[in-house]
Amino acid sequence: MKSMQVKGLAIGMWQQVVNHSKSTGRKAIWGIGAVLTLGMVSCDTTDDNVGPNFIHTSDFNKGNENWEAGLTDFSTPQDSIMEFSSKITALPTDSLKKGFMLTSHNRSDDAFMYLKRKLTGLAPNQTYDITFEVELASKYPENGVGVGGSPGGAVYLKAGASGIEPQKVKDSTNAQHWTLNWDKGNQSSGGKNAIVLGTVGIEGETYKYQIIKRTNQSKAFSAKTNDKGELWLLVGTDSGFEGITTLYYTKVKAVLLKATL
Known part of the structure; x- marks a missing residue:
């Protein structure tokens, strides 16, 4: 309802600008800019049919928001010992709120634990510049000591996008290894389809869950x-x-802007 009200306001302002433009000249240009700005605000939505430029936000306090969980980058004989599970559950930071838990x-020594979701209703074969903002609860100190690497500093958070669905598949060169059909890079390096947002490490030495945010606002990414x-x-x-990692995703935000040459 709020979005419809904003759109209605924008249309009304547009009519006023058009009617007034004959007598105000350059002032009408400013009015048109204001209307266009309101138009962008009205695209802030969690729906799929969102148009060419929009903000998509998933809030896991409401449920899984059509995201699916998965795990890859391990050998097929390890299927039964990876201890992977996922669910919407109460947050360790606030029992009255929920998040998407992955563990x-x-x-x-190379597991990739992920969530994926499809957006529809976009322009076909269109490149978008994308800025991600991911919010999650982590308890792992950035400089903590662990087998293989730090439980905080050696666990790299990534975000990505593609017109192809990300899927767990067997490696084309090794039938006993699960991999992802995307180029997401490896550990601290990103790839064609994903960018590194940072680590899941928190400040200090205490293993206590807290909400952290990571973004690629200063790093270009397109899909x-x-x-x-x-x-x-x-x-x-x-x-x-090389240990147990349990994280609670709370929100995922993606700002998509139609790329121009």
Whole structure:
């Protein structure tokens, strides 16, 4: 309802600008700019049918928001010992709020634990510049000591997008290894389809959950939709820590702007 009210206000202002433009000249240009700004605000939505420029926000306090969890980058004989699970559950920081919990035991020293979601209704075969903001609860100190690496500093948070669905598949060169069909890079390095937002490390030495935010606001990232106007979003952790990692995602925000040449 709020979005409809904003759109209605924008239309009314547009009519006033048009009617007034004959007598105000350059002042009308400012009015048009204000209307266009309101138009961008009205695109702030969690719906799929969101148009060419928009902000998508998923709030896991409301449920899974159509995100699916997965785990990859380990050998097929390790299937039964990775201890992977996921669910919407109460946050360790606030029992009255919920998050999307993911947990696994990194037996492979390279496990990638992720969430994925499809957006629809976008412009077909269109490149978008994307800024991610991911909020989650972590308890792992950045400089903590662990097998293989720090439980905070060696667990890298990534976000990405592609017109192709990210899927767990067997490596084309090794049938006994699970991998992702995207180029997400490896651990501290990003790839064509994903960018590193930082680590899940927190300040200090105490293992106590707190909410952290990571973004690529200062790093450029772009992705192209498929011919149906679909785009898959992904967030996940590429781990070098050989132990149990349990994280609680609370929000994922993606700002998509139509790229111009």
